[in-house]
Amino acid sequence: MNPSVPMGSSVIDTEKREGWNRPPVVVPEGDGELLEVAMGPHHPSTHGVFRMDVALDGERVVRLKPVFGYLHRNHEKIAEGASYLSSMPYTDRLDYFCSLSNNWAYALAVEKLTAQEVPERTEYLRVILAEFTRIQNHASTIGFLLQEMGASGTPLMYAFREREKILDLFESLTGSRMMCNYMRFGGCRVDVSSAWLEAARKVVAGLPAFVDEFEALLSSNEILMARCQGVGVLRPALAVNAGISGPMLRASGVNYDIRKVDHYGIYDRFKFRVPLGDHGDIYDRYMVRVLEMRESIVILEQAIRDLPAGPIMDPKAKIRNFRPKPGECYGRIEAPKGELGFYLISDGGPNPYRYRVRPPSLINLTVLEDMCLGQSVADVVLIFGSVDIVLGEVDR
Amino acid sequence: MKTIEEIKAAIEAAIPGATVAVVSNPSPCAQHSLLVAHPSALQVATFLRDNPELTFDYLSNVSGVDWPDREIAEKVKVTRQVTKTVDGPDGGKPDGTKIDQTVDETVEETHKRVEPGFLESVYHLYSIALKHGPLVIRMRTANRTDQTTMPSLTPVWRGAELQEREVFDLYGIVFSGHPDLRRILMWDGFKDFPMRKDYVDPDDFEYEPTPHDEVLKRAQAHSAANHPATTDAAQEGAAPSQ
Numbered sequence: 001m002n003p004s005v006p007m008g009s010s011v012i013d014t015e016k017r018e019g020w021n022r023p024p025v026v027v028p029e030g031d032g033e034l035l036e037v038a039m040g041p042h043h044p045s046t047h048g049v050f051r052m053d054v055a056l057d058g059e060r061v062v063r064l065k066p067v068f069g070y071l072h073r074n075h076e077k078i079a080e081g082a083s084y085l086s087s088m089p090y091t092d093r094l095d096y097f098c099s100l101s102n103n104w105a106y107a108l109a110v111e112k113l114t115a116q117e118v119p120e121r122t123e124y125l126r127v128i129l130a131e132f133t134r135i136q137n138h139a140s141t142i143g144f145l146l147q148e149m150g151a152s153g154t155p156l157m158y159a160f161r162e163r164e165k166i167l168d169l170f171e172s173l174t175g176s177r178m179m180c181n182y183m184r185f186g187g188c189r190v191d192v193s194s195a196w197l198e199a200a201r202k203v204v205a206g207l208p209a210f211v212d213e214f215e216a217l218l219s220s221n222e223i224l225m226a227r228c229q230g231v232g233v234l235r236p237a238l239a240v241n242a243g244i245s246g247p248m249l250r251a252s253g254v255n256y257d258i259r260k261v262d263h264y265g266i267y268d269r270f271k272f273r274v275p276l277g278d279h280g281d282i283y284d285r286y287m288v289r290v291l292e293m294r295e296s297i298v299i300l301e302q303a304i305r306d307l308p309a310g311p312i313m314d315p316k317a318k319i320r321n322f323r324p325k326p327g328e329c330y331g332r333i334e335a336p337k338g339e340l341g342f343y344l345i346s347d348g349g350p351n352p353y354r355y356r357v358r359p360p361s362l363i364n365l366t367v368l369e370d371m372c373l374g375q376s377v378a379d380v381v382l383i384f385g386s387v388d389i390v391l392g393e394v395d396r
Numbered sequence: 397m398k399t400i401e402e403i404k405a406a407i408e409a410a411i412p413g414a415t416v417a418v419v420s421n422p423s424p425c426a427q428h429s430l431l432v433a434h435p436s437a438l439q440v441a442t443f444l445r446d447n448p449e450l451t452f453d454y455l456s457n458v459s460g461v462d463w464p465d466r467e468i469a470e471k472v473k474v475t476r477q478v479t480k481t482v483d484g485p486d487g488g489k490p491d492g493t494k495i496d497q498t499v500d501e502t503v504e505e506t507h508k509r510v511e512p513g514f515l516e517s518v519y520h521l522y523s524i525a526l527k528h529g530p531l532v533i534r535m536r537t538a539n540r541t542d543q544t545t546m547p548s549l550t551p552v553w554r555g556a557e558l559q560e561r562e563v564f565d566l567y568g569i570v571f572s573g574h575p576d577l578r579r580i581l582m583w584d585g586f587k588d589f590p591m592r593k594d595y596v597d598p599d600d601f602e603y604e605p606t607p608h609d610e611v612l613k614r615a616q617a618h619s620a621a622n623h624p625a626t627t628d629a630a631q632e633g634a635a636p637s638q
Contacts, residue, residue, distance in 0.1 A: 045490075069581040073565075074590055115424035148555055240524050243455050243555020294620045327423025330457060330520050343459050343520070346423070356459035358520075365555050395581060 007384075012178065034062065039380070041070050048391030052368075052380065058190055059376040064369040068362070079350045083173035084110055085185070087355065094357060095393040096331035097137050098184065100170070101335040103183035108319040109331030109342035113380070114324045116317060117345060121310040125188055125267045127303045128200065129180075130295040130333075132170070135207065136163040137336035137388075138247075138289040145286065145385040149227055155218060158171045162210050165203050171195060186317030199305065204300045211293050219238045219290070228283035232371040232383035233239035235280060242366045246338025247292060248387060251284040258334035264332075269306075282386040289388075323350050337361055337388055338365040357396055400428045403450065411439050419534065425552035426469070429504035429518070434546055437535060438573075441552040444521065444531065452521035452531055455553035458560055462592045465513040466542065467548035475502045513540050515569050517547065519556070537569060540592075548574035566591035 040051035049070035055063035075094065079087040085099075091106045092099035104126050111118060143159030167177040173196055174189070182189050192200075218224055234244070239252040249256055257274045259267040275291035277284030299392040324346040332341035338360025345354035364387050372380050398406070402418050405481040407430075415433035432440050444452045478501050515537045522529030537544045548571035550556045560571045568589040571577055579586060588595055 058437065069579075069583070072581040074581075076566075077591055112425045113423055238554070240453050241554050242557075243553065245456075254524060256527075261527050325422065325427075327421050329421075329423050330423045330427060330532070332427075332456070339456060341457050341520070343457055343518070345461065354459065354461050356457070358457040362558055362562075363555060366554060 007023070015144065016035065016073075033057075037377070040067075045385070045388060050391055050394065052390075054372075054377065054379055054383070056334045061372045061375055061377060061380060064372045064380070065363055067290055069395055071391045073396070075396040076355050076357065080352055083350045084318070084324070084352060087352075088183070089179065089181045092181055093153075093392055094336070094396060095340075095361065095390045096178055096361070097140065097390055098336050099178055099180045100133045100182060101333065103180065103342065104265075104344050105331065105333045105335060105340045107183040107185055108333060109329055109344055110185045110324070112148065112331045113274045113327065113329035113344050114185070116264075117309050117314050118186060118265075119314055120266075120308050121191075122187045122312050124303050125192060125312065126183065126265055127267070127270070128307070129170075129173075129182070130344065131201075131300050131303070132166050132200075132337045134296045136166045138293050139163055139210075141217070141385075141388045142286060143288055145282075145382065146224070148385045149383050151223075153372060155214070157212060158210075158217070162207070165206070169196070169203060171198055172199070176236055181361050183318075184206065184313065184317070185322070186309075187313030191312045197307070200300075201304055203220060204297060207297045207300075209349070210293070211297070215290060219313045224286075225283065227379070227382060228281060228286060228386075230281050231375060231379050232281070232386060233280050234367055234371055238367060238370065239280070243363045244338070244367060244387075245360050245364070246336070247288045247333070248285060248364055250274065251288045252280035253277055258332060260340055262332070264331075270302050272299050282382055285386045285388075320321045321350070323348060328354075332358065335360060337390070337393070338364055357393075359396060361387075361391075361393040362395075364369060365389060365394065397523075397526075397531075398449070400430065400531075403444075403531065404430060405449070407440055407443060410443050411436055414440055416440065427530060427532055429534050432535055433607050434535065437547045437549070438552065439496070441549050444533075445552055446570070447599050450531075451525045452529065453524045454522045454524045454529075455518040455519060455549070455555040456522050456530065457460055457516050457518075458563060460542070460563035460569055460591065461516040461518060462512045462567060464517060464593045466511045468509055468511055470507050470509070471504050472507055473502055474505050475500055477501075514538065515540055515544055515567055517546065517560075517563055517567075517569055545570045545572050547572055548577075550574050567591075568592070 035056045037054045037056060040046040041049040041056055046052075048323055051067040051070070053067060054061055057271045075090060076085060079090060082090075088103060088106060091102040094102050106346055110116070113157060139159035139162050140156075143156035146155035147153070170180055171177045172267040173192060174182045232382045234248065235251050236252045236254050239249050239255055244252070245256075245258075253276050255276055258264070272295045275288050275295065277288050324344075326348045328343070328345040330341055332339050339358065340360055341358035343354070343356040343358065344352050368384065368387065371383050375383065398419055404418055407414055407524075414436040417431040419429045419431050421428050439623075443448050466620075477498050479496050479498050481496055516534055518532060518534045521531045521533065528620060535546045537546055548556070548560055550560055551573060552569070557576070558580065561577060562575055563569050564577055565569060565579045566582055566589060568613050578584070580592065588598075
């Protein structure tokens with residue numbers, strides 16, 4: 001099957017949609033009568049409160065408009081009225097699956113703004129926690145994707161079983177399973193114990209078997225291949241131009257991993273590979289996430305092995321009366337969902353003058369309509385699930 | 397990557413008439429930015445994207461910034477001549493009258509001047525092909541009230557589509573040339589721009605006329621401000637009969 005031509009007689013020229021040469025060419029089948037459907041905001045597949053206004057010609061999508069804002073609480077405004085440190089717990093609530101990655105991105109931006117050093121041991125701890133976060137995020141994303149495909153429960157429960165183990169580690173270290181609030185500017189909050197490290201080692205040792213099991217169950221599953229291959233194709237040129245990041249960008253074959261490009265933290269010390277997709281369809285996005293879990297395990301093994309002794313907080317780090325000098329800074333990390341960045345402007349006061357979150361979930365939805373045009377309405381749910389979003393981050 | 401001055405020179409050499417200025421950033425991260433004038437902004441953006449040595453093909457982040465009018469107080473030392481009544485050189489005249497004399501006096505005066513505010517949008521660019529960045533470009537509006545238009549860069553980078561909509565929604569910058577400029581996070585009938593520094597929360601977000609003192613007071617104050625004609629009726633109806 002040629003992936004670029006949808007089944008049926010609707011012809012949609014996706015090439016014409018690159019850039020802003022609108023509108024797309026849609027030849028309706030049948031009598032050409034369109035049906036408008038509001039999917040969401042309380043549709044079970046929308047991962048929260050999100051709406052898609054879809055115009056359908058029979059089963060084919062001819063127009064799709066995402067509607068945002070149901071979870072908007074103006075996180076940026078709240079942060080501009082609070083001191084730098086008191087925004088740290090708020091970052092947990094952005095992408096609540098990956099609170100530790102959010103903490104790191106914010107801490108990194110503030111540390112860049114103030115030229116704050118970070119102790120060696122903390123750098124390793126951050127890598128360990130961020131990679132654990134990535135594994136549990138990717139596992140759950142695949143679980144939800146399969147759930148939407150009709151595999152009711154089983155893959156999701158397999159993923160959540162593993163996520164439970166990782167969340168137990170987070171809980172015993174930070175006191176909270178999801179709202180971790182762990183990183184600080186110039187360090188982190190509590191040190192790991194040797195018992196925690198032993199438990200972490202045990203979890204990491206069990207992870208390859210989990211990924212093998214997951215893959216044996218899914219990767220060559222006939223239904224998964226039939227529903228995912230050639231569906232929701234995103235071309236690399238459009239992906240780059242539309243600012244897509246993370247596994248979605250790499251599934252389209254663009255080699256861009258911020259861990260490799262920016263070498264933030266200490267990622268230049270670890271050996272790992274960047275998995276790339278070939279076709280940019282849902283199956284590639286699934287496969288890139290599975291392979292990224294394997295690479296994260298490799299990083300985890302190295303980081304836990306090499307974890308040095310030492311302080312976890314820079315003794316020169318200023319905690320009370322924290323006022324960065326005037327200036328601005330943009331810092332970013334490779335979060336599980338894509339490029340998570342924080343843009344801060346300081347006017348010398350105790351609160352940031354401007355606090356901006358660059359949300360990968362929102363920006364990855366730019367191309368949702370482009371991927372869905374000409375697909376059937378059942379595929380829209382899958383395409384949307386393969387983007388991997390969390391509404392707490394989309395709406396902020 | 398080229399330095400910011402080299403990029404500025406390259407832009408000015410390639411696009412005649414382009415006005416570009418370097419805005420320096422005192423922070424240790426030294427992410428300096430280029431302030432681009434509106435008329436040539438699209439040309440500059442296209443040049444940054446397509447020039448083989450720069451190839452900023454990836455627009456990462458768009459943020460709005462609000463800079464309200466600032467009142468700057470400056471203390472200036474002023475010397476002027478004043479006439480003072482002083483005693484004479486030998487303690488005044490014999491009849492006791494004083495004489496007037498002109499003397500120099502230095503005083504400190506506070507001058508206040510208002511620096512007009514503006515809205516700003518900041519773009520962070522990276523190159524995926526050459527793996528460098530960030531390059532920061534910014535554009536400013538003329539003021540914060542009636543001239544808040546600037547060209548949209550969405551035709552060059554589609555990554556700006558949703559983010560420029562967000563800046564329009566929360567700051568009120570109108571991006572001319574944007575294909576679908578609507579509110580994105582706030583609802584369509586919303587009037588104000590919540591991220592501006594002088595934004596005031598409405599007092600009736602969850603208006604509910606319950607007969608509790610504080611809520612009632614706020615509701616009455618609100619209806620008095622908005623519907624002066626109905627105020628009496630509302631007060632009569634709301635007053636608890638004892």
